[in-house]
Amino acid sequence: xLELTSITKRFFPDTVNERLALKxxxxxxxxxxxxxxxxxxxxxxxxxLNCIAGRYPxxxxxxxxxxxxxxxxxxxxxxxxxARVFQDPMAGTAPRMTIEENLAIAFARGRRRGLGLAVTDRxxxxxxxxxxxxxxxxxxxxxxxxxxxxxxxxxxxxxxMAAYERPDILLLDEHTAALDPSRAELITKLTKDLVExxxxxxxxxxxxMQQAIDLGNRLIMMHEGEIILEVGEEEKRHVxxxxxxxxxxxxxxxxxxxxxxxxxx
Amino acid sequence: MIIALELGLLFAVMSIGVYLTYRVLDFPDxxxxxxxxxxxxxxxxxxxxxxxxxxxxxxxxxxxALAGVVTGALHVFAGINPLLSGIxxxxxxxxxxLRIMGKANVPLLRSETLFTPLREAGVMGSWISVGAFALVxxxxxxxxxxxxxxxxxxxLRATGDNEDxxxxxxxxxxxxxxxxxxxxxxxxxxxxxxxxxxxxYADISMGIGLxxxxxxxxxxxxxxxxxxxxxxxxxxxxxxxxxxxxIIQAALQAGLNVNDMKLISAVLVVxxxxxxxxxxxxxxxxxxxxxxxxxQGGAA
Numbered sequence: 001x002l003e004l005t006s007i008t009k010r011f012f013p014d015t016v017n018e019r020l021a022l023k024x025x026x027x028x029x030x031x032x033x034x035x036x037x038x039x040x041x042x043x044x045x046x047x048x049l050n051c052i053a054g055r056y057p058x059x060x061x062x063x064x065x066x067x068x069x070x071x072x073x074x075x076x077x078x079x080x081x082x083a084r085v086f087q088d089p090m091a092g093t094a095p096r097m098t099i100e101e102n103l104a105i106a107f108a109r110g111r112r113r114g115l116g117l118a119v120t121d122r123x124x125x126x127x128x129x130x131x132x133x134x135x136x137x138x139x140x141x142x143x144x145x146x147x148x149x150x151x152x153x154x155x156x157x158x159x160x161m162a163a164y165e166r167p168d169i170l171l172l173d174e175h176t177a178a179l180d181p182s183r184a185e186l187i188t189k190l191t192k193d194l195v196e197x198x199x200x201x202x203x204x205x206x207x208x209m210q211q212a213i214d215l216g217n218r219l220i221m222m223h224e225g226e227i228i229l230e231v232g233e234e235e236k237r238h239v240x241x242x243x244x245x246x247x248x249x250x251x252x253x254x255x256x257x258x259x260x261x262x263x264x265x
Numbered sequence: 266m267i268i269a270l271e272l273g274l275l276f277a278v279m280s281i282g283v284y285l286t287y288r289v290l291d292f293p294d295x296x297x298x299x300x301x302x303x304x305x306x307x308x309x310x311x312x313x314x315x316x317x318x319x320x321x322x323x324x325x326x327x328x329x330a331l332a333g334v335v336t337g338a339l340h341v342f343a344g345i346n347p348l349l350s351g352i353x354x355x356x357x358x359x360x361x362x363l364r365i366m367g368k369a370n371v372p373l374l375r376s377e378t379l380f381t382p383l384r385e386a387g388v389m390g391s392w393i394s395v396g397a398f399a400l401v402x403x404x405x406x407x408x409x410x411x412x413x414x415x416x417x418x419x420x421l422r423a424t425g426d427n428e429d430x431x432x433x434x435x436x437x438x439x440x441x442x443x444x445x446x447x448x449x450x451x452x453x454x455x456x457x458x459x460x461x462x463x464x465x466y467a468d469i470s471m472g473i474g475l476x477x478x479x480x481x482x483x484x485x486x487x488x489x490x491x492x493x494x495x496x497x498x499x500x501x502x503x504x505x506x507x508x509x510x511x512i513i514q515a516a517l518q519a520g521l522n523v524n525d526m527k528l529i530s531a532v533l534v535v536x537x538x539x540x541x542x543x544x545x546x547x548x549x550x551x552x553x554x555x556x557x558x559x560x561q562g563g564a565a
Contacts, residue, residue, distance in 0.1 A: 053433070079435030092433070094426035101419050108416050109435045115412075118419040145493070148558040161434070 001201045002029040002052070002169050007061030009047055009225075021047040023225040024061070029169070029203065034195055036212040037205045038244070039222035045205040048222070049171045052203070054078040066168050080110030083167035085158050085175040092158030095147030099138060099157065102146055103127045106161035130160055134190065152183030156190060163194040170195065172204040176211070188215065209241040221248060267390050269514035273507030274398035275459050276482065278405050280509075282452030283479035284502035285409065288492065290425040290445045292340075295351030295476050297453050299358025300332040302472035304454025306365040309373055309467035318379045322458045329454020330447040332358060337443030362469055369469040371461075378462035401459070405452065406499045412448075413495050421445050422495075453479075477530045482506040484537040509533070 009022040021044045029035055037045050050056045052063060054075035063071045065081045086092050093102050104118040107126075124142060131139035134156045138149075146154060155175060162170055172191065176184035192215060195202050206212050212219055219236055221229035221244065229247050231239055279301065286294035304325035311321035332354055339350035363369065383389050383397065412418045423431040424441040431438050453475075461467040486505015492498035509530075516529050540546065 055432075076432050076435050076437045079433060084433050086429075091427070092430055094423045094430055096426050097419070097422060101422075104416070104419055105423050105431075105434050105436070108420070113416040113420045113436070115415045115417055117414060118416045119414070148554075 001031045001033070001066055002027070002203070003062075003064040004028070004052070005062045005064075007051060007058045007063065009044075009051055009056060010059050013059075021225050022051065022058070025225065025227060026061075027220070027227065029201055031201055032199050033218055034200070034202045034216035035204070035218045035220060036216045037203060037220050037222060038207070038209060038212045042224075043222040044225040045222055046173055047225075049084070049173050049203065049205060052169065053082050053084055053171055081168040082171060083109070083162035083165075083169070084171045084173065085155070085162050087174040087177050089151035089155040089158065089178055092161065093146045093154050096145060098143050098145055099131070099149075100124060100127055100142040102157065102161060103130070103164070106164045109165050109167075130164065133193070134160060150183075152179050152186060155179060155183070155187050159187065159190055159194065163198055163200060166198050166200065168201065170200045170202040172202060172206075174205050174207060177207055191215065209244055213239060213241065213244070219244075223248070266511070266514060267392075267395060269510040270395050270507060271390065271398055271463075273510035274395065274402045274503075275463060276456060276478070276510065277402035277503035277506040278459065279453045279456035279475065279479050280482040280486070280502045280506035281402075281406055281409050281499060282449040282456070283476070284483045284487075284498065285445055285449040285452070287480060287483055288425075288487070288498065288502075289413070289422055290442060290449075292347050292425070292442060292446065293351070293480075294333075294336060294446060294449060295348060296332055296336045296354045296358070296446070296450050297351075297476040297479055298472040298474065299355035299362065300329040300450040300453045300472075301457035301460075301475050302362045302467070302469060303332055303358055303365070304329045304457030305461035305467040305471055306362045306371070306457075306469075307454070308458030309371040309461045310365055310367075312373055312376045312378060312462070313371060318377065318462065322379065322455060325458035326451040326455045329457070330451035332454070333446035333448070333450030334443055336450070337446040341439035341442055359469070366467060366469065371467045372465065373462060373467070374465050378465075379459070380462050402503050405455075406503050409448075409452075410496050410499045413499075417444075474527045474530065477527070477534055478509060481530050481533045481537065482509040484534060485509060488537055488541050 004025060004027045006024040006026050007022055008020065008024050011019045011021055025048065037048070039045050047056065051058050054070070054073060058071060062069060070078055070081065094105070100119045104123065107123060127142060128139040136153055136156060138153065138157065146157065149157065159175065176187045179187060188211060191204070194200070202216070204216065213236070217233045217236065219231040219239070220227050279297070283297060286292045307328045308318070308321040308325040311324060312318050336350045336354040339345045339353060340347050345353070380389065383394050388394055413422060420431065420436045421441045421444065423434070424436060424438045428438050431441070457472065460471070482505040483502045484505070485508055486501040486503070487498060489508070490497065490501035490504055492501055512533065513526055513529065516526070517523070521529065
């Protein structure tokens with residue numbers, strides 16, 4: 001479904017601040033794969049997601065989605081295949097627009113946006129049905145502005161909007177990191193449900209090692225722009241946070257950041 | 266005061282255009298000073314040339330829209346800052362407007378304009394002309410409101426509200442900005458075309474400082490009437506224009522002269538921008554916002 005072939009990304013090329021964020025990274029996701037990504041700060045996890053989404057152009061290498069070469073396809077056209085949820089709950093929705101308008105935007109992703117009404121009675125019924133699954137009561141507040149929702153509510157909506165039109169690839173960039181624990185749990189559960197329900201192919205970056213182990217069928221660990229560890233479907237069922245931390249220090253002789261260790265408990 | 270009403274309603278068309286860029290796209294567009302005159306120039310030259318005034322007004326809209334496209338392209342494709350893109354187009358339009366008119370002033374006094382029937386019936390400056398102009402403003406406002414509710418319009422609003430989100434949802438935000446600027450400047454030029462016919466001339470300097478008048482109308486109107494819902498925001502922009510002309514009229518009657526009006530406009534914009542930000546009002550608004558959010562089941 002997603003195939004990355006030796007992609008490299010360099011920031012600030014030819015300056016003193018030059019940094020190689022991705023060093024010839026290759027990765028293949030089959031349809032229905034749900035891969036979690038862990039790694040220290042600056043490992044290139046977010047860069048990887050931004051490259052797949054088309055926000056950053058890659059320097060070399062190739063990105064194929066569902067067999068199509070999308071390496072040079074601009075971000076807004078790649079949105080037909082790729083949907084995203086960001087870390088910042090404010091980033092995924094338009095605050096001054098209503099819940100139903102936000103959903104209408106997601107509804108039209110990858111289609112032509114014409115001069116037909118964005119919100120009709122028919123798609124309102126669809127929106128209500130989809131919102132009901134969130135169990136937040138949002139289905140009764142279609143005309144409410146999104147800016148009035150809490151961070152958790154907005155993130156749930158972002159997730160719904162991303163999963164809505166069943167994207168080929170769903171990218172989740174630490175999408176529970178900015179929420180309080182109970183909200184984070186809710187979003188984690190919702191992620192699991194949506195991915196299973198729609199059989200989505202997903203790539204999720206997380207700082208929380210337990211979350212990385214609990215969710216998905218594969219796990220990769222990144223360090224300094226490379227994948228240093230891949231845990232396959234079979235192994236992942238038994239792997240523990242301690243083993244991962246140990247594997248990390250073994251491969252690189254480096255320590256995971258305190259934050260990562262803390263969250264592993 | 267009838268004159269202020271007439272002017273306010275005619276300028277409401279421009280005010281709605283400024284609302285499209287300043288509020289909807291979050292793009293303060295200074296093209297307005299130039300594109301207003303462009304609309305006036307195109308309409309005046311065509312009307313003097315014996316072309317039907319309706320056709321002339323339509324052409325003025327198109328000319329203004331093209332000016333908007335230029336500003337949009339400068340920003341989107343050349344990566345020039347929004348304010349600078351607008352200024353560059355505005356300055357370039359000064360020369361273009363002179364080329365269109367061939368001189369600094371084109372009188373329309375003996376030509377057949379859209380307002381000739383009103384004038385001949387002797388109802389200019391009466392409630393009949395006010396009603397007619399209100400109808401024009403209402404039609405423009407309604408069309409803009411309906412457009413902003415279409416799939417395309419919603420995508421345009423998302424571009425101004427959260428550009429990253431819009432891109433991630435597959436919206437071509439560059440195209441949206443260009444289309445939004447085109448529509449906005451089309452309306453501004455349309456307003457210029459109407460004003461030329463109302464005044465009986467097109468003049469090279471008639472657009473100077475108009476962006477401030479437009480901003481004052483939008484900001485004052487929306488501070489008073491709110492801008493939560495789209496219909497409310499459009500209506501507020503139009504009514505703001507009437508209020509603005511009322512204030513100008515009152516200032517003139519108080520003994521200030523026409524040349525003081527630019528100062529009044531600037532002060533008005535500063536006041537409209539700062540008063541709502543003063544702490545007691547801010548606190549009140551925040552409390553109201555929170556109460557509203559809680560009442561509706563959210564949590565701001």
